[in-house]
Amino acid sequence: MSWYLKLPLRTKLLLSFISIIVLTIIITVAAVNSMRDSQNVADYIRWTLEERSVRIANTSSDMINLQHQGDIFMETIYNAHSKGTTPPRGFDQPVNEALVELASSAEQLQASRFPEEIGFIKDSVRQIQERYQTLVQPLLSDGKYFEAAEAFQRNIPEFFSPVYTRLDKVRNIQTQEVIDQSRVLTNTAPMYVVIGIAIFSLVLSMAIAFYSASYINHALSITIKNIGYLEKSDFTHNASSKYQDEFGNLTTSVENLRQQLTKVIRSIIESADHVNEVMKDAQQSIVRLNKNANSSESRAISIAAATDQMVSTTQDIAQNCDVAATLARKTSDKTAEGKSQAQQSINMIFQQVEQTKANSQQIEAMINQSRSIGSIVNTIDEIAAQTNLLALNAAIEAARAGEAGRGFAVVADEVRALATRTGSSTNEITKKISLIESDANKASATMDQSVAGISALADDTSVLEHVLNDIFEQVENVTSQITQIATAAEEQTTATHEISTNMQELTNSSREVAQIASETQESVNVTSKEIANLVSLMNNFKL
Structure with a gap:
């Protein structure tokens, strides 16, 4: 510590304060980083639950609605065919609306994280629309309702199960990510790190403060002792000090x-x-x-x-x-x-x-x-x-x-x-x-x-x-x-x-x-x- 004794008193005090300030900044940065990580995890969970999961849920719901409306569509045609009558006017309108809602929900899906699954879902919805428009609607326009029901039965339901499978897969992955991110929030390691840094900073700050106070007290006691000899009219004692800062200069001035x-x-x-x-x-x-x-x-x-x-x-x-x-x-x-x-x-x-x-x-x-x-x-x-x-x-x-x-x-x-x-x-x-x-x-x-x-x-x-x-x-x-x-x-x-x-x-x-x-x-x-x-x-x- 000989180099420390050679430093001016002002520099010693500045180094002490700067050390405490640096330690405080380290604690603050660690706490802010931990809070920011927690905030990022919370934002990711909220985004996953509020946006991504909602889009998957909407697509799944619209697919179920289309399947349900398809069953009603075919049941209506079969009942009318068995009775020898024609289906009521506008009976296919719910199927058309379900297709539009399904296409809208599928369009909102983003393929950045799951390009294969989301791409398959969007492609399947597009094929459902194309088959319905090219194979079913022309028969309905010609009044061939039974043939339309048969065409719907042959071409549309085959997409439901694969789409459900992809939707469930994406939903499960999102759920697992939310669980993993939630574990990050419940992880106590960052808190222990911040507490450890805070304890270390506190101990080091107290050590610096104690050492600085002891140093100043000892240097002042030497100076007061030398001045006390002069006060007693005793000029035989030489005033000396090992310090080389302002206290050393003060002792030199007294001498x-x-x-x-x-x-x-x-x-x-x-x-x-x-x-x-x-x-x-x-x-x-x-x-x-x-x-x-x-x-x-x-x-x-x-x-x-x-x-x-x-x-x-x-x-x-x-x-x-x-x-x-x-x-x-x-x-x-x-x-x-x-x-x-x-x-x-x-x-x-x-x-x-x-x-x-x-x-x-x-x-x-x-x-x-x-x-x-x-x-x-x-x-x-x-x-x-x-x-x-x-x-x-x-x-x-x-x-x-x-x-x-x-x-x-x-x-x-x-x-x-x-x-x-x-x-x-x-x-x-x-x-x-x-x-x-x-x-x-x-x-x-x-x-x-x-x-x-x-x-x-x-x-x-x-x-x-x-x-x-x-x-x-x-x-x-x-x-x-x-x-x-x-x-x-x-x-x-x-x-x-x-x-x-x-x-x-x-x-x-x-x-x-x-x-x-x-x-x-x-x-x-x-x-x-x-x-x-x-x-x-x-x-x-x-x-």
Whole structure:
């Protein structure tokens, strides 16, 4: 059972309850199964008696009724034949009704359990109907009553005995099944099984409950015993337990508490001894403190007089610093104004630089366009030369053609003249473009020089701006330092005044310290007595 001791208490209790619940469920299931079996047997008996047996009984009764009506049918015919008369009207109606009832009863029979017997009965009833309808009724319709009776006697009664035999067999089997099932109901074995399971479950549940209660009682008694030692101020006994569940954890906690309390009590005893020694030293220190307090009172009076003189001096320094700070602020304002004007000049110079650069870019674009035009003019000049050459060739060919090419020669001359004028025009355009490019290059060079000069001016102005910024920063630093000096002087005045006030209070405090030192000495004496009592109380614990 070592594994059981290692389980948590909650798990142990849950296992106990679950075991009892499982046993209860087993008993319930066994009882329910027994009751269900009994119910099934009772339902089978009821079904056999109320339905199956009734169907067999109805079929047997209808067969007996048919046999009885057949006897009456034949007796009526024979009596009428012996008297030389005809049977009364509708004398065969009871036989017809008996056949219909027999067919209905036989149709309700189920062949699932007795297929051979029930099949024979249904087949016999069907043959009785067929023979009656084919062999007897036609003779009755023709008025041959005696022949009909003879036909009935020959063909119908032979089925009665075999059908009765099958019906009795089925009835006997059903009766035997009912008897067998009834024996199941009267069988006491399931009841003994349920009672046995119930007794076993009860004994096992009581064993589980007894074991769980004994376990919990024993574990609690160990814990109470360990706590009892602590209650009696006995810290020499170790708290131990073999259990590894919550009770084991509780015992471990009690042991940890014992160890911690032992350490605390020992620490208290040691601290009390140490405090007692400290109190003795404190008594001596308080005596010295009283002497020093009297000496501090006379020194504080001298320091208070010196601080009053220092207050007057620091007030003069603060006034002079205020005047210097005012002048520094005016200088800072003028420097800021010059810095602003220099910044405006720098901005205008930079704007002029950007404008000059834009003009230079436009001139450069114009030079590029002139070069493009020159390229186009060269192309036109080449075309004119080619045209002139073609016109010359055309004139030669026209001269070879003689009279027929005269008109073509005139056109060729005109084309050549036009090509010549075109070449002259392109030469003039080329010269003009060359002049434009030369002027544009000069203007571009001039613009570049202007940009360089303005850029240099902008750089110089930027240097001036940096100088003004440095001056402004230096003035601001001077102003800030003067302001800080003035503030510090005012603070020094305030602090010196506070020192003077504090020194006066210190004088009064020195008097109070001497009085408090005397009172403290009395308190230390009382505390020493209390510590002695605490040590005596701690010695009552067994460690």
